[in-house]
Amino acid sequence: MLILGNGRVVTRNPECPYMEEGAVAIDGKVICKVGPTDELKKAYPDAEFIDAKGGVIMPAFINTHEHIYSSFARGLAINGYNPTGLLSILEGMWWTLDRNLTLNDTYLSAMATYIDSIKNGVTTVFDHHASFGAIKGSLFEIERAAKETGIRSCLCYEVSDRDGKDKARESVMENAEFIRHALKDDSGMIAGMMGMHAQFTISDETMELAAANKPDEVGYHIHVAEGIEDLHHCLKHYGKRIVDRLMDFNILGEKTLLGHCIYINPHEMDLIKDTNTMVVHNPESNMGNACGCPPTMELVHRGILTGLGTDGYTHDMMESFKVANILHKHHLCDPNAAWGEVPTMLFENNAKIAGRYFDQKLGVLEEGAAADVIIVNYNPLTPMNENNINGHLVFGVTGHDVVTTVANGKVLMKDRRLTEIDEAKVMADCRQAAAELGKRINSR
Incomplete structure (x- = not known):
């Protein structure tokens, strides 16, 4: 007791x-x-x-959209990196980083994230992982860290064709294997989803492969319309808007989580609402990447289950609470905006989102x-x-x-003071691995 x-x-x-x-x-x-x-x-x-x-x-706290693999990016300077938009940010920073991660880097990145989560009062994390340098077994390395630190975790790997069909298939299979494993787990602390990067890096063939390997009990975790480039790509290549394409592949649904949703229109909102699909808002990341402000207040007012995440930008949910509160006031030029909506997202909706994957009553x-x-x-x-x-x-x-x-x-x-792990030892290992990762990246 x-x-x-x-x-x-x-x-x-x-x-x-x-x-x-x-x-x-x-x-x-x-x-x-x-x-x-x-x-x-x-x-x-x-x-x-x-x-x-x-x-x-x-x-x-519950964090409904996290990127554990970004842990070693803090302070990382990449030679020649000078982004002009979201695509160059992805290619220059995040895809460069994830292509150079080892399985041990993934494990230590998870340990670092979970330690910071504990110190910020976060005990449940929905992570969206990428490590195209070492795909197979990566979700199991994160699970190992989750069990060692005691953090409840819903994990997935972001499927993408950006590094070719072979790695796209490998990433689908990593998801499928982990989901099957998680469905057998009776601890109540681990769950899995079919992760996807974003529609603009996923072909129809890979969409079909993911669907064929996804158990019915789970949904998808995917970035949607984070940048205007994603929308333009979908219109140009498929002649439809992003949420329509996802609808066509049966991706929407009550177990599916859509990250960002900045460039969506009322028709797409209707589809999200009618399918009972979940959305997660990541204010600091959107602002930091100069992506724009999503219509989050409208999503909440329409009754779409919308939560609050950090996108790896921070592990402090109170920080995201503060930023979301002022972002929407500023964007809407309305001092009354967000007073009720953002606390509802953080303290009520995040718990409802988690409730679709974990049996325990949270929040x-x-x-x-x-x-x-x-x-x-x-x-x-x-x-x-x-x-x-x-x-x-x-x-x-x-x-x-x-x-x-x-x-x-x-x-x-x-x-x-952390009670279950040796924080000093783990962080020393993380610092060494982060330094070696930086050297690898800038030596290529």
Whole structure:
């Protein structure tokens, strides 16, 4: 038994959204009680107690679009890299990096990402992987890191024809093998999808190959209309818009996750809505790549299940929360925009998205829900109550304020110290591998 108490409890349970002084009791992998600290300590006198010291106790974060393979890109300078748009960013930076990754690089990239996720209070990750230098076994290396660090993960490999038909086939088979493996896993911590890069790098032949090797239980994870070039390619080569092409290949559906969706029109939104397909918004990446601002507020208003991700740009969901909040205000010239929509995406919709792949109830502190809980070192200057929780978080909290992270009932970090792994040793290995990767890239 474990109790996290003496804190302000933000439950995300509409029946009892906030407790000024409360606690969460955990039995094994699930929450067994939420209530006043004194009551829970009396009810479970032998439980281990972690003191929140007046901080905020809340559900751990879910990241619905991550790129683990990008971990070693921070500070990486590639000779001759001078991008002018999304395509040159992809070719010059990301595809250059992923073609040079070894399986060990993939494993260490995952360890680095998961460590940073834990330190930012993220316990569930939907990753979209690429390592065309070492495809076979790459998802299993990420799974190894996920199990070592304790992070719940839904994994896929981004299928693409960009490096030829043989590697496209190999990437499809990597997905298929991992999906079959994940479907047999009974831990509740691993899931798989059929990953795809984007329609402009995938031929009809490869689309058909992916469909033929995808089990019915899962969907696709694909970038959609991230850049205007993707739309132009689809119109030129197929005479249709992107979502129409995906519809023709039966890619849309309740288990499919579309990343970005910047250049889509109302007709495509209708298709996404009618097929109950999921969308994930990645504000910082879109801004950093100068791709444009997606119609995310309209997607939410239309009832499309839209979540919030980081696209590897950061592992701090609070950072993405802050940026999404101001991006849409700025883009729409409306100071009232995003106040409700973005918190809904982060705190409600991400949990609903995760619920389509994991049986445990995530994103809420209530009896029977998964024991994914964090403590945030935040003692508000102004009154805090159930009506202003999100205002406190967006203006007062960053991911680095997380001091304790619990996932699946296991304490992964306590008082900012990781409990399950030797962080110093892992990061030393990561630094060495990142330096060697940079040398390989710039020596070619």
